[in-house]
Amino acid sequence: MKALVWEAARQMTLRDEREPEAAADEILIKVDYAGICGSELSGYLGHNALRVPPLIMGHEFAGEIVDLGSLVPTLRPDLTTGAAVTVNPLWYCGDCAACAAGTNQLCDNRRLLGAHRPGAFAEYICAPAKLALPLPEGLDTRTGALTEPAGCAVRIAELAGPVADADCLVIGAGPIGLLSLQMLRYKGAARVFIAELDEARLEMGAALGGIPLQPRAVDTVEAARAATDGQGVAVSVDAVGSAITREQCVAATKTSGTLILSGLHEESSAMPVAAMIRSEITAKGSYAYSPANFARALDLLGQGAIRLDPWIHEAPLGEGGQWFERLIEAPGAVSKVLLAPDS
Ligand SMILES: [Zn+2]
Numbered sequence: 001m002k003a004l005v006w007e008a009a010r011q012m013t014l015r016d017e018r019e020p021e022a023a024a025d026e027i028l029i030k031v032d033y034a035g036i037c038g039s040e041l042s043g044y045l046g047h048n049a050l051r052v053p054p055l056i057m058g059h060e061f062a063g064e065i066v067d068l069g070s071l072v073p074t075l076r077p078d079l080t081t082g083a084a085v086t087v088n089p090l091w092y093c094g095d096c097a098a099c100a101a102g103t104n105q106l107c108d109n110r111r112l113l114g115a116h117r118p119g120a121f122a123e124y125i126c127a128p129a130k131l132a133l134p135l136p137e138g139l140d141t142r143t144g145a146l147t148e149p150a151g152c153a154v155r156i157a158e159l160a161g162p163v164a165d166a167d168c169l170v171i172g173a174g175p176i177g178l179l180s181l182q183m184l185r186y187k188g189a190a191r192v193f194i195a196e197l198d199e200a201r202l203e204m205g206a207a208l209g210g211i212p213l214q215p216r217a218v219d220t221v222e223a224a225r226a227a228t229d230g231q232g233v234a235v236s237v238d239a240v241g242s243a244i245t246r247e248q249c250v251a252a253t254k255t256s257g258t259l260i261l262s263g264l265h266e267e268s269s270a271m272p273v274a275a276m277i278r279s280e281i282t283a284k285g286s287y288a289y290s291p292a293n294f295a296r297a298l299d300l301l302g303q304g305a306i307r308l309d310p311w312i313h314e315a316p317l318g319e320g321g322q323w324f325e326r327l328i329e330a331p332g333a334v335s336k337v338l339l340a341p342d343s
């Protein structure tokens with residue numbers, strides 16, 4: 001089969017690889033679409049200890065089941081060959097305290113498809129049957145491939161708590177920022193401000209109902225405060241993860257407000273902790289999605305409640321390397337790149 005193999009920093013090659021075989025509790029999937037994730041861009045640059053070359057990346061995908069392991073008909077009778085599925089790429093043990101709490105994304109023994117084992121930038125991928133979700137009737141695999149990033153936004157909105165009639169701020173209009181903005185609006189937020197340096201991405205945020213703040217033109221914090229009678233926003237979401245965006249989120253959040261930290265750009269950075277103390281701001285890390293969040297994301301995509309269209313770009317698998325480069329440099333008006341092994 002054709003597979004896109006990451007071989008070294010900034011080196012991605014289309015190769016012939018052996019087609020995987022489903023173990024007893026796995027399914028074999030023919031990949032229709034696999035999205036490029038921001039975390040994979042840093043992996044591609046070699047900035048990420050989780051990913052070791054040579055590796056087939058890809059954890060945001062959907063496709064068609066083409067083979068079932070011997071135990072699957074008993075374990076998951078709802079999974080049949082020919083069915084369209086997406087897969088929660090975070091394998092979990094089911095036995096640890098985090099798993100018992102339903103926060104399987106925090107499992108002590110978690111393993112990521114496309115990092116710890118071969119991912120979906122290939123014609124075929126094997127995945128544990130327990131992680132597969134059949135796509136709802138009428139939902140195509142192109143949209144189904146967005147379930148993983150949408151799951152991250154569902155988790156962010158869950159941790160944000162009630163936001164009805166409250167003002168919110170999202171910093172960063174990459175896929176997670178754009179989806180979080182929509183989730184906050186879906187939950188009834190009054191206004192969601194969105195700050196983003198890239199003009200094309202900021203326009204997407206505005207088209208999805210956000211109030212755009214261009215940090216080159218206005219001070220993000222001052223603008224958010226001025227628009228809220230000096231109070232600040234009830235919830236801020238940092239979907240970038242740099243020192244400056246983390247600081248801005250604290251400064252733009254009102255007394256007793258909540259800050260959700262999602263972006264992982266910098267491993268550590270200074271935070272204005274005294275301001276957080278004096279205003280009793282609650283900061284929460286948000287990592288990936290629980291299985292329940294993942295299922296909810298699929299449901300919301302099926303309803304058309306959240307989207308990344310019309311800014312999705314489909315590219316053949318062989319152009320994957322070029323798209324990694326372009327996403328790092330200047331993506332332009334592209335919200336998500338989906339690699340399609342068949343085209
Ligand atoms: Zn991802």
Ligand SMILES: [Zn+2]
Nearest residue numbers: 093096099107
């Ligand atoms: Zn576990």
